[in-house]
Amino acid sequence: MIWHLIAAIFAGLGAAGVGLILRLLSGKRLPRWIVPALGGLGIIGYQIHYEYTWYDYKQAQLPASAQVVSTETDQMAWRPWTYAVPLITAFNVVDQSNLVTRETGKDRLVEFILYRFERQHTDHVSHQAYLLNCSAQEMVPLAEESRQPRYTELRRVEASAPLYQAVCDNA
Structure with missing residues (x-):
């Protein structure tokens, strides 16, 4: 459980980093809220991915x-x-x-x-x-x-x- 929390945090930080790079590349024309918005989307995206791959992961662990x-x-x-x-x-x-x-x-x-x-x-x-x-x-x-x-x-x-x-x- 703790590893999924850590993975979600890093997914959010990575997505926020992408938002920061996009903002810098646009010459700061993108709004500031793009960074935390992409960070939140990164966390939600990781959670959705984890939930939908749980069954396949558990099935692969079976004999x-x-x-x-x-x-x-x-x-x-x-x-x-x-x-x-x-x-x-x-x-x-x-x-x-x-x-x-x-x-x-x-x-x-x-x-x-x-x-x-x-x-x-x-x-x-x-x-x-x-x-x-x-x-x-x-x-x-x-x-x-x-x-x-x-x-x-x-x-x-x-x-x-x-x-x-x-x-x-x-x-």
Whole structure:
């Protein structure tokens, strides 16, 4: 976080320096406010760049066996540019190297961990173990310590869903 603050400050100073050079090259015909205005635009430009490259940066840090199964975008009034291009604020990942497959009669059950990455003031990562019945297309979360299914939270998963394809087609 501190490095992004330092980078934003230097982006602002660099842009203000460009404004100062432009003012000097114009023989001081450009108004004085051009220097702080360009400095502010430099800081905002860096912040926008950082926000839109966060997803690609985090995805590059994942192991090769990790597959992104969903992303969430958001539009925010205090970031009006997100109405033109929505900002990715969270994504879910399945690590295919940790899939555990069991055959029970006619059903194929796959146990996996779904990781969730959220962009907040500091990045937030959470995980939850699930059991997916590939035959019935049903998914249920597992309790933390006992690993027992919580049937009250059972939900259906479509065969065309990226989560189903990542878990069942590769298990």
